[in-house]
Amino acid sequence: MPILTVRHVTTYHYKQPVAFGEHRMMLRPRDDDDQIVLESELEISPTPSQIFWARDVFGNHVATARFAERASELRFKSTMRLRHTPTDFREADIEDFARSHPFAYSEKERSDLACFLTPLSQHPRLARWAAAFLREDGSADTHKLLVDMTQTINRTFKHVARHEKGVQDALQTLELASGSCRDLAMLMIAALRSLGFGARFVSGYLHLGDGEDDDGDVGGNTHAWIQAYIAGPGWVDFDPSSGMVGNRNLVRIAIVDEPREAIPLQGTSIGTASDHLAMKVAVKVAAAADAEAECSRVCMVAAG
Template identity: 25%
Template sequence: MRLAITHDTRYRYSPSVQTAQHVAHLQPANTPCQKVINHWMQVEPAATVQHNIDAFFNHRTYWSLTNPHEGLLVRAHSEVETIALPSANAIQSWESVREHFRYRAGHLGDVHSRFVFGSHHAPVDEAFLVYAQSSFTPGKSLMVAAQELTARMHHDFRYETASTDINTPALQALQDQRGVCQDFAHILLACLRSLGLPARYVSGYLLTQPPPGQARLVGSDASHAWASVYLPELASHACQGWLDLDPTNNRTGLASPGLDYVRLAIGRDFADVSPLRGVLQGGGAHTLEVAVTVTPRNEPASH
């Protein structure tokens, strides 16, 4: 499936911002399940944009604005072809994976151990362990247990737009059993890590379907987030050992939950892969507008 994604972010400042430095994670990567056909990014006011690869092998873009400005527009456009991977089954128990990642003096560690530890938005805590344990019964395969936990979260939690923000702790969202995709991804990560398992945060996009008989609207979509867990048994598979888990939609799959998903970046949690952030000098009150459009490549979108 070939998908076109346009992601617009617009800030308006009052009073003007004097100088600013920004960093963005808005360029998808080539992965086993997706190929980037093209990508471009526009910044207004105009700036010299630079690129590098971060510690998680994500594309990172950064720039400086050295003159006063009353707003900022960042438009990122990508065309991505998503690819289906061969299926595979992993029977390794979750306990054996936990033991694989347990620290032992004098033994070489696994490169994915960095995803075992708690992070700011996805901490290790007894509450997450208690919630996860009914899915992670003794001897159950990690693949089956992770899929069951994903389905249980989808059943137990209520998706509520604007019920949380980036500062809402995952423990609070767990207690309230409501939130948005970002909250659900952080809760799932925290559950897996509290069990001693490696799990990473995934930012990206999902192709949504308009109501029957209606055209797809420009800017009506949003960025998406999900989690993935590492299965050492499948390290040599095309998925490179990662099983993706989307509790918001109860979708799972090797390296991607489906052909209608596009991966943008991976990290320990949202803080590693924020689509856009910056440090500003001056300014005061500001407004933010974000509009995302995901369409099949040759399908027109209505305004």
């Protein structure tokens, strides 16, 4: 049961002191059964005149900051420690009636899942691509279908760093056979919803070992993946960018219906367009060797 530490720093630089409008932050990890937040600290410079914490309709932590000071630099530093429990997706955990697709969610499940069942695309090409994971009679083993789709996207689509705002349409991602992590996630969500699965977008952090990041960063980065709802285990994490199934190395910040609802940090500055010079983001995710090592560190500090 590893202990993960996440540090996320975003800094805005301006040519001259500017005023700031409200800034909305989604930086604190969710409190879920498989990840428990031990410590969470948010440092903002200049210091906000007001800061409010709330939960949105999906249970995500949202902070809103208001500012009275003008400054030529605005800096947000979020530091978190959490206990993370890796979980797998096993066929044996699926309810008997749901082990073969298609299956029907209960009436209550359909009501609760309504916004996560709404189709994202009616295009025949997307439907054909999703149907390729089914047998000729339209059936499939649920576990195999979900794992195969995750790993097929990883294997046949190019994962690229795309810095433009927004998300590609699922059909565009299919045609290009490439996309950012958020694009590949939305493709998989669109495909699963076309097959009748409840699926939702997840935003957070990916823990990486040295040299594992395609973008050259070491230790971790912001990331996006999906969850699908399966009777039995409930919401299960699938990362089409890496082909991984389960929550290993994934830290959830937000679960949402649409990616625009999970932007980590957004706000406004009041000045001229030329005042903005740069925005820099640095993310580091580190793991203690194991829970016992972390306990030893804490005990030593307390004894000292």
